[in-house]
Amino acid sequence: MxxxxxxxxxxxxxxxxxxxxxxxxxxxxxxxxxxxxxxxxxxxxxxxxxxxxxxxxxxxxxxxxxxxxxxxxxxxxxxxxxxxxxxxxxxxxxxxxxxxxxxxxxxxxxxxxxxxxxxxxxxxxxxxxxxxxxxxxxxxxxxxxxxxxxxxxxxxxxxxxxxxxxxxxxxxxxxxSVTEEDSVTGSSKVTRLIMVARFEAPKDHVFLVRALASLPRSDWAMDFVGDGPTMPEVKNLVSELGLEDKFFFAGACSDVSERLSKSDVFCLISNWEGLPLTVLEAMRTGLPVIASRVGGVPEAVAQQETGILVDKHDHDGLVSALSTLIGSRDLRSKMGVMGKSRFLSDFxxxxxxxxxxxxxxxxxxx
Incomplete structure (x- = not known):
């Protein structure tokens, strides 16, 4: 053919x-x-x-x-x-x-x-x-x-x-499938969050930054992987909030799998979606997912089992989800294992x- x-x-x-x-x-x-x-x-x-x-x-x-x-x-x-x-x-x-x-x-x-x-x-x-x-x-x-x-x-x-x-x-x-990377969970007190997405619609990096800025805790760091036209706006917001030491902008990268393996939580905040591959990539790695409840995302992420889904534009809900997973290593591990199992069976x-x-x-x- x-x-x-x-x-x-x-x-x-x-x-x-x-x-x-x-x-x-x-x-x-x-x-x-x-x-x-x-x-x-x-x-x-x-x-x-x-x-x-x-x-x-x-x-x-x-x-x-x-x-x-x-x-x-x-x-x-x-x-x-x-x-x-x-x-x-x-x-x-x-x-x-x-x-x-x-x-x-x-x-x-x-x-x-x-x-x-x-x-x-x-x-x-x-x-x-x-x-x-x-x-x-x-x-x-x-x-x-x-x-x-x-x-x-x-x-x-x-x-x-x-x-x-x-x-x-x-x-x-x-x-x-990919070669398994060694997950870096160690004894670090800092929870590493990661979002892999271009800086353009429908992704909403700004909403995620504002939610993280509202957290009552500071034991986290956020890695943004990807480039795109809205990156300067997001960087300016981070600077205005005085959080340059909490956010890291890696740009477009060819080592996404390795970066995921060194992270603790995957985030994807969007205003609309189909079925994002990056969510599946995170599940494949064994990461719990925090994502917007849009499009086909709920067909991949099982609520409170493999991650936490948040309604679009729900600031308080996103803050709560972030705080929950940052605060519990056991819950992150449990959701990650279940997410990987779900990936292997369905995706x-x-x-x-x-x-x-x-x-x-x-x-x-x-």
Missing amino acids: RVLYVITRSDVIGGASVHLLDLANGVQEAGHEVAIVVGGHGIFIEKARERGLRCISAIHLVRPLSVINDFRFYLEFRRIVLEWKPNLIHAHSSKAGIVGRLVAKTLSIPCVFTAHGWAFTEGVATSRRILYRCIERLVANFTDKIITVSDYDRSLALRSGVGAADLIVTIHNGMP TFELMLQRTISVYSDVTKV
């Missing part, structure tokens, strides 16, 4: 990018031929080629809506498809998903679309939500199967009139890959 993937951005490595790189690599190792079309010439292409994946840069695939550029990309992608002759197109991200499905429909090629959190989900600006809901209703008819990464997103699509029930299937994200890469290839076989009859 020849599978052509398409995703919008190459300038960042986010959850959808990591998911696609892992998936394409797994499908290739399973004996299929794959290629990836991506906008621009960014870091994504470098990461793909490191894995031996063929990557094609699309000149006109850009994130902002643009009638001219989008039409040019339609023609560009159509030419690539005609040259490469795939048995299946698998589109990821909103822009690539829209144009990719249009091209697939006009060329009568089976097409799968993965929604890594809908662009019309709760928390997104109203005008954008209305626009993308209308678009997704239309292009759903050009799709042979829609994969949502959470039951939350599947239900949202059905409530919004995006596709019929038999068109949409949930395949939870999965993470590949492994092998399980996700098997289910995805099964979808490919169903829509292509190959």
